[in-house]
Amino acid sequence: MxxxxxxxxxxxxxxxxxxxxxxxxxxxxxxxxxxxxxxxxxxxxxxxxxxxxxxxxxxxxxxxxxxxxxxxxxxxxxxxxxxxxxxxxxxxxxxxxxxxxxxxxxxxxxxxxxxxxxxxxxxxxxxxxxxxxxxxxxxxxxxxxxxxxxxxxxxxxxxxxxxxxDPGLAFHPPTLYTGYVGLSVAFSFAVGALVTRDVGPGFAKAMRPWVLIAWIFLTLGITAGSYWAYYELGWGGWWFWDPVENASLMPWLAATALLHSVTVLATRDGLRAWTIMLAVVAFSMSMIGTFLVRSGILTSVHAFAVDPERGAFILALLAIYIGGALALFAARIGTVRAGTTFDPVSREGGLVANNLLLSVILGIVLIGTLYPIVAASFGVQLSVGPPFFNKAAGPIALALVAVMAVGPLLRWRRDEARAVVGRVALPIAATVVAAVALLFVWPGVLPWAGLSLAAGLAVASVAPLWKRNLRRTPMFTYGMVLAHLGIAVSLAGMASDSAFTRETLVAVRAGEAARVGPYSVTLDGISPVIGENWSALEAQLTATRGDDSTRLHPQLRFFANPPTSTNESAILTALDGQLYTVLGQPDGQGRWQLRLWWKPFVTLIWFGGVLIALGGALSLVGRLRRERRSAVRAAWA
Amino acid sequence: MKAKHQRLTLALLALGAVVVAGLLALSALKDQASFFYAPSDVKRDGLPLGRAVRLGGMVADGSVKRAADGVTVHFTVTDGAATTPVVFAGIVPNLFREKSGVVAEGQFQADGRFVASNLLAKHDEKYMPPEMAGKMHETKTLAPDRGS
Structure with missing residues (x-):
């Protein structure tokens, strides 16, 4: 029943x-x-x-x-x-x-x-x-x-x-979906505003909290998914540029751009058409992502079943909704009055640069994700992986970081270029100091630029609080500071991971040790373990660093329904990084394969992600409280 | 500047940004896209040297050999019509086994060997990379009597 x-x-x-x-x-x-x-x-x-x-x-x-x-x-x-x-x-x-x-x-x-x-x-x-x-x-x-x-x-x-x-399954999909599908509200707001020709600051203020909520969940969902993939897949990587990951990144990029442009519309009544366009694009990216993941044209742990009929169905829905919204946009946008103008050197100018760079990254990710599918329909089979995305999107992301450092220090409407130089002197100094210091350990071009810019951004992101009355600073300013700081923290983690990771792959007997980074890892023995619906071979490892030693238990886990096995990694988290251990197969002569990584400061990646989401939550609460206060004031007046 | 002009400037900027993104992406795609090969493709078209590619097929029966260091694996990938020897150092995926499908990422060497940096095996019973499903089908029609 x-x-x-x-x-x-x-x-x-x-x-x-x-x-x-x-x-x-x-x-x-x-x-x-x-x-x-x-x-x-x-x-x-x-x-x-x-x-x-x-x-x-x-x-x-x-x-x-x-x-x-x-x-x-x-x-x-x-x-x-x-x-x-x-x-x-x-x-x-x-x-x-x-x-x-x-x-x-x-x-x-x-x-x-x-x-x-x-x-x-x-x-x-x-x-x-x-x-x-x-x-x-x-x-x-x-x-x-x-x-x-x-x-x-x-x-x-x-x-x-x-x-x-994995417990991740209870958390990651609902969080990600809340963000993903929450963007539908922004889409509907945009369509609603186009229908009634009511695009202005009031509309933007109403839409902003909804975009923020979706964006917070999307950020958390991506962060959680990345950590899940990191410890569950046993490959030591945290982002694979897998099409399914890109499917969640693309709406995030569009939503981040939207979040910034909607602020321009709410505060300065600028970027009207552009904001509407972004709201349509953001949810379109969610739907494209749904199509990629659910149509079965991709193979991944996310794609459950291959069924061309379903793919065609979602594709038809996509065409109707995106096409319909764009047609409405084209028909109505002429009647939306242009907003107010601004100087290129201004907060608005910075936000426009932010939006352009985010759009470029979005375009690159979209092309890299769809290209293999388009090529496949012409009979050419290829895959586009990390080398492409890092090479094409990496430099632009770093330019975006530079803009992010300067933007919040600009005044609305018009600013003096000379005064700006004074305000960004300290962040630039931090960047240069970090860049020079890193020359001695040369981590490679992208990580070097990433770490230097992260240092500059960390300083620049707290600069908006400089010389302000901290108790009277609005909560959403704190939100922005925290979110931008989170990007710096996350970027530092990514760059540090790709620059300083040490990896060891060995086959050892019980009692033998292997070195990785600052750790010496000894295999004490292997024993069978029984879980609720699996059995496993578990390695007893002792990781020693100086005088400290810790026990770690990576497993080779076997499931009966369906019959498969997984590598359960064991991770030791220290203040300055993680030791990541995976148990491999036996070689038949009493030796066991061990794959060990030492990943300095890798945890900053997800810690930064959480900071970004927290920043979003602070902004949301700040905006809602201010709105309620002004509503109460209006009711009393 | 008038509002209309500013809007036009911004629209042109946005258009420029999209074009730049497209050009950047396409130029990077040219040398970074990794193509998919089956052993018989290599036999027919020659070795694609000096670039990252994917090699897919079945792990040939009885071909998996472990080297003395305990971490290097040698095996042969077959699509029924041709074979390619593969070398891989690392932990093989759990579902990697003989007579089962595999996709290897890596580079061909001048001597015809494929040095893999990563192996992808079937995720579970329902999983088969679509590229591979296509290739297997193709070979089946070419060589219907490839036996078991």
Whole structure:
């Protein structure tokens, strides 16, 4: 019954999305305020129904209902409950349902919390949100039904991909999706504003918190995914320029650009058309990412099943939504009055440079990601990997860092070039000192530039607080400072990892030791271990550094359902870096392969990511508090 | 500057940025894209020397040999019609085994060997790189009687 209830909830949610769209159209085109007023509640109920369907699917997984096809194909009764729970979205249908659920909940949240947007624009926004939802409900119901039954029921399931059996599965997809799909709100706001021709600072102020929320989650999701891949895949890398990773990076780049341009629109009423365009592009990138990951044209741990019909379906949705939004943009943008002008040397100028550089990086990542797919359709098989992305995007990212250091130190509207030089003297000095000091350990061109610029950016990012009354500085300024500092921290970690990592690959007998970086690692022995639904060979390693020694236990883990094995790395985190150990195969003569890495300051990469997200959260709270205060003041006046 | 002019300037800048991105990307793609080869491609077209490529096929039965250092592996990749010897130093993926699919990333040497820097094996039972699925199919039609 639960599966049927889930399917019914999904159909109802789809029907409500259609109703929501129809009511929004009637409300706006016919000017029927009574109809328009009902759009909000419908949007809320639609979100609740989608969430109900998701909850019922999770229930089916938790109860291991083997009469449901999806549970049989992706779960097993002997799995720990956390992986039954998270396993609900560890497959194609379940992850698409999660996608749609977040889309519905985002629309519901807009309906409940958005009070500053003019009513007509809000109704148009919810109409746009319903249009997106409608297509994806259809996709679920007609080609990816998660609630399909299996008759006769199976005695037990086939199990979950062991690589996904990790607590990361409970956290990474929902976080990433909240960011990914949260950008749909920005898209709908842009469409709504184009429909009612209401593009201005008020619109930007209303849209900003929604973009911030999506961006915070996207940042956290990417950071978590990167750390997960780092410790789970056992390759010692934290970013592989895998198309699926790029699929999450591209919306982040667009959302970051949007976050900065929306500030120009909110504060200075500039960049109107550009901001609208970015809002459309950001969610388009999310949809392109969904297409890449869910269509099965890529092979990765993220792509669950190859089914050309589904790919064609998502591609059609993409064409309709992106094409429709761009057509609306082209038709309406002429009627949007140009915003105010500004001097090239100004905060706006800096933000425009930020936007241009981010767009260039986005373009490079997009081309590098799509090129192999386009080439494949012409019968040429090739892959585009790290050398391409590092070479093409690396230098531009470093230029962006330089702009990021200077931008916040510029005044709005117009600034004196000479005064700016004085303000950036200290960061430049920090960069030069770091650059000269690093010449003695020459880490290679890109890491050298990265580390030097990270030093400069770290100084520059806290400079906006210089000589200010710290208690009266607005919270969103702290947010910006923290986020920019996070970029410096993360960049330092990336550069340090690629410059100073030491790697050792050996085959050793019990009692023998290998050296890597400052550590001496001894293999004490190998013993079998039994886990909840796996068995493993576990190495006992002693890592010694000076007088300290620590035990580490990397495993070679075997799963029965499905029959596979994984390398579970063991990581020792020190203040100045991580020792990363992987157990390999036995060589048949009593020796075991060990792969060891010493990665100085690699943890800064994710620590920086968390700082960036925290900065975003501070900005969000700061903006919301200021808005509430001014709303209260307006109510009293 | 008038608002209209500024908008035009910004639009041109944006357009310029996109063109620069495209040119940069395409020039980098020219020498950085790594092409996919099967052993019979190499036999037909000659060795692609001096560039990173991918080699895909099946690990030939009985070909996996470990060197004395315990970390270097020698094996042969076959697509049914031709074979290529491969050298790899590192921990082989868990699903790397004889008569199973593999994609090796690395470079060809002048003597015809392939030195792999990374091996990708099947992720799980359902996983097969699409490039490989294509190649396998191709060879099957070319050499239907390749046996087991």
């Amino acid at each position: 639960i599966a049927e209830a889930g399917l019914a909830a999904l159909w109802l949610a789809g029907a409500l999305a259609a109703l929501q769209l129809a009511m929004a159209v009637i409300g706006i085109a016919r000017g029927r305020d009574d109809v328009a007023a009902a759009v909000r509640p419908v949007a809320i109920v639609q979100g609740v129904l989608a969430a109900l369907a998701m909850a019922l699917l999770i229930n089916l997984f938790l109860n291991s209902d083997m009469s449901v096809k999806l549970v049989v194909e992706n779960s097993h009764s002997a799995k720990p409950w956390l992986y039954k729970f998270a396993g609900a979205w560890g497959n194609h249908e379940g992850s698409m349902l999660l996608w749609v659920t977040i889309l519905g909940l985002a629309g519901g949240a807009v309906a409940i919390f958005e009070r500053s947007l003019p009513e007509r624009t809000l109704v148009a926004t919810l109409g746009a949100q319903a249009t997106i939802a409608l297509g994806f409900y259809a996709f679920l119901l007609f080609s990816s039904n998660p609630f399909a039954r299996l008759t006769p029921a199976a005695p037990d399931g086939l199990g979950l991909n062991p690589l996904l059996q």
